[in-house]
Amino acid sequence: MKALVTGGAGFLGSHLCDLLLAKEKKARFLLASTSEVYGDPLVNPQSDYSLPVNIGNPEEHTILEFAEIIIKMMGGGSKIVFKELPVDDPKQRRPDITKARKLLGWEPKVSLEQGLKETIKYFRDIL
Numbered sequence: 001m002k003a004l005v006t007g008g009a010g011f012l013g014s015h016l017c018d019l020l021l022a023k024e025k026k027a028r029f030l031l032a033s034t035s036e037v038y039g040d041p042l043v044n045p046q047s048d049y050s051l052p053v054n055i056g057n058p059e060e061h062t063i064l065e066f067a068e069i070i071i072k073m074m075g076g077g078s079k080i081v082f083k084e085l086p087v088d089d090p091k092q093r094r095p096d097i098t099k100a101r102k103l104l105g106w107e108p109k110v111s112l113e114q115g116l117k118e119t120i121k122y123f124r125d126i127l
Helices: 014-024 034-038 063-073 098-104 112-126
Strands: none
Touching: 063 112
8 A cells, every 4th residue: 555645735725636636646535624523513512613723733743754654654665756845835734723722622632643553554444
């Protein structure tokens, strides 16, 4: 199994770019949104707050670090290809989850390594 890692550029439409890349590379693709995170709003009601709230892990990693960690966890075999960064590429990839903590009582519970381990196992089991 080879990994295709993409990083959304943080703009509306970045998921479309990821989907097109996945289609071009004939990749199977997992896309999660807040609806998958929260589930049924009657079971897990959300706040009345109407502005975006960052959900993520405040532990900062570069996309290169993510790629290297994933390749190592999968046993190697994939090659990292470097491309020019988009002009609007975010310089900081560390979400401020202060609002998530205050408004939703939410914070990450799973480490990066554990989450990747479970994700890799899931895809190995179904592919």
